[in-house]
Amino acid sequence: MKTGYKMSLAFIALLLIMGMSASASRMGMSRHASVADSDSAKLEAVNDSQSIDPGSIVDEVIWVVGDEAILKSDVEVTRLQSEADGIKFVGDPDCSIPEQIAVQKLFLHQAAIDSIEVSESEVMQGIDDQINYWVSMIGSREKLEEYRKQSITQMRQQMHDDFKNRQLIQKMKQELVKDIKVSPAQVRKYFNDLPTDSIPFVPTEVEVEILTMQPRIPMEEISRVKNQLRDFTDRVNKGETTFATLARLYSEDPGSARMGGEMDYIGRGMLDPAFANVAFNLTDPKKISKIVESEFGYHIIQLIDKRGDKIKCRHILLKPKVSQEAIDKSIGRLDSIGNDIRAKKFTFEAAVEALSDDKDTRNNKGLMANTAQADNRTSKFQMKDLPTEVARVVDTMKVGQISAPFTMVNSKGKTTCALIKLVSRVEGHRATITEDFQVMKDVVLAKEREKTLHDWVVDKIKKTYVRMNDRYKNCNFEYQGWVK
Structure with a gap:
C-alpha cells in the first residue's frame, strides 16, 4: 500500500531543523503578550550578530518569526542536504531557504493554536512507509544501514519529529482548504483558456489483477x-x-x-x-x-x-521466518498455475477465487484497488502508486499477459509470492475534457487550494511578528510582507 509519504530527503532535512517540539506550546500565546520578554532577547541576538565580523561567527540568529528563531546553521543544513540530493532552489538559496523555513513555522504555529493533532501511530506509519520505500530502492535493510551509516532504529528516532511536524503542517493545510470546491463550468473555462502545450499530461495508467500465495511456514x-x-x-x-x-x-x-x-x-x-x-x-x-x-x-x-x-x-x-525452500515451492506452484492459465485450462480470475491467499483481492477476482486517495478509490494506478515490486513487473508487460512469479512484501510486512495479469493500460497523453474530466478538475482544484494557501500565508505574515538580519531585507521573496 502507498500512503503518500514518499518524501524527498531535502524535505526531511527542511523539517529536521525546525525543532518544534519544545516551542509548539509557546507559539499558541499571543504575539503581543510575549514580545516584551523572549523576543527582546532574540532581537538583541539579531542586532548583535549584525555588528560581528561574519568570518568569526559559528552560528547566529538570522530571522525571528513569532516566537521562533531561525539560525544560520538551519539554512546551511538544508542547503547541504539539497545539494547532496541534486535539488535546486528557485532564486537565491540564501533568501529562499530561510523563507521556506519561516513559512513552515507559520503553519505549525497555526496548528498549535487550532489544537491540530497527529497520533503516534500516524507518525510511525509514515516513517515505516518511508523506510520501506528506501529499502525497496536500495535492495535491503542492511544496504540501507550501510549507505546511511545508521541503524534502522536510529533512522526512526532521527525522523520522528520531522514526520510529526510534516503531518501537522499537512493537516493544517487540509483544514484551511477543506471547503474549497470547483464547478464543471470553472473547469471548462480554465482549460478553454489554456494553450495546447500547457494542457496537463496524464501519466500512463494501468489496471492489474494479482494472485498471491503465502509460503508455508513449518x-x-x-x-x-x-x-x-x-x-x-x-x-x-x-x-x-x-x-x-x-x-x-x-x-x-x-x-x-x-x-x-x-x-x-x-x-x-x-x-x-x-x-x-x-x-x-x-x-x-x-x-x-x-x-x-x-x-x-x-x-x-x-x-x-x-x-x-x-x-x-x-x-x-x-514474525515466523520464511525459509528460501518455502519460497521456492510457492514460486514453483505459481509457475505451474501461470502455465495452465496460458494454456486456457482456466482463467486468471478463476485461479484467484480458488487459490489466492489475499482475501481483499480474492473477493474482487484479483483486481487491485488504488487507495492512495481515500476519497477517490479506483482500480486504476499510475506506476508510482503501485507496490514497487509490482510496478517493476508491469513495466514491460502487454495487456492480457500473465507474469512470471515473483516475491514481494505485502501490506502486512510479510514476504509473499505473486502472479499478476495486466488488465488494461492507457498510455500517457494530453488530457481531454471528455476523457479526463476528473484529472482536469483535480488540476483546477489544486490551483484554487494553492491560491487559498498563498493568500493565507500573506495574511498570516501581516499578523505575525517578523524580524530579520538586515542583509536579508533586499531579497526577492515569494511572499510579500516579511520586511516590516
Whole structure:
C-alpha cells in the first residue's frame, strides 16, 4: 500500500531543523503578550550578530518569526542536504531557504493554536512507509544501514519529529482548504483558456489483477516464536525485566517497538480482529495476554488504559521466518498455475477465487484497488502508486499477459509470492475534457487550494511578528510582507 509519504530527503532535512517540539506550546500565546520578554532577547541576538565580523561567527540568529528563531546553521543544513540530493532552489538559496523555513513555522504555529493533532501511530506509519520505500530502492535493510551509516532504529528516532511536524503542517493545510470546491463550468473555462502545450499530461495508467500465495511456514518455526513469547511472559511475571524493555529489544513492529511496544489510544475497528478481541478483554494492567495470532504475526499484549471505546496497550510482535525452500515451492506452484492459465485450462480470475491467499483481492477476482486517495478509490494506478515490486513487473508487460512469479512484501510486512495479469493500460497523453474530466478538475482544484494557501500565508505574515538580519531585507521573496 502507498500512503503518500514518499518524501524527498531535502524535505526531511527542511523539517529536521525546525525543532518544534519544545516551542509548539509557546507559539499558541499571543504575539503581543510575549514580545516584551523572549523576543527582546532574540532581537538583541539579531542586532548583535549584525555588528560581528561574519568570518568569526559559528552560528547566529538570522530571522525571528513569532516566537521562533531561525539560525544560520538551519539554512546551511538544508542547503547541504539539497545539494547532496541534486535539488535546486528557485532564486537565491540564501533568501529562499530561510523563507521556506519561516513559512513552515507559520503553519505549525497555526496548528498549535487550532489544537491540530497527529497520533503516534500516524507518525510511525509514515516513517515505516518511508523506510520501506528506501529499502525497496536500495535492495535491503542492511544496504540501507550501510549507505546511511545508521541503524534502522536510529533512522526512526532521527525522523520522528520531522514526520510529526510534516503531518501537522499537512493537516493544517487540509483544514484551511477543506471547503474549497470547483464547478464543471470553472473547469471548462480554465482549460478553454489554456494553450495546447500547457494542457496537463496524464501519466500512463494501468489496471492489474494479482494472485498471491503465502509460503508455508513449518510448525517448528511457529513453535519457536511461541516459545520465545512464553519466555518473555515468564521473565516479566518473575520481575526480571519489564514488558516495555523486551518490546524495545525484540518486537518486530517497528512502529511501536521504539515506544516500548506502546500504542496510542485506538478503537476496535482500527485493529486486527483477533488482536482486538484479546486486547479489549484485558482488565488487569499487571497481567499479560495469551499469545495472539494476527495477520501480522504473533503477539503478547499488556493493557495500559481504557478510555470509552478506545484502548491503550503495549504489545510485542514476532514474525515466523520464511525459509528460501518455502519460497521456492510457492514460486514453483505459481509457475505451474501461470502455465495452465496460458494454456486456457482456466482463467486468471478463476485461479484467484480458488487459490489466492489475499482475501481483499480474492473477493474482487484479483483486481487491485488504488487507495492512495481515500476519497477517490479506483482500480486504476499510475506506476508510482503501485507496490514497487509490482510496478517493476508491469513495466514491460502487454495487456492480457500473465507474469512470471515473483516475491514481494505485502501490506502486512510479510514476504509473499505473486502472479499478476495486466488488465488494461492507457498510455500517457494530453488530457481531454471528455476523457479526463476528473484529472482536469483535480488540476483546477489544486490551483484554487494553492491560491487559498498563498493568500493565507500573506495574511498570516501581516499578523505575525517578523524580524530579520538586515542583509536579508533586499531579497526577492515569494511572499510579500516579511520586511516590516
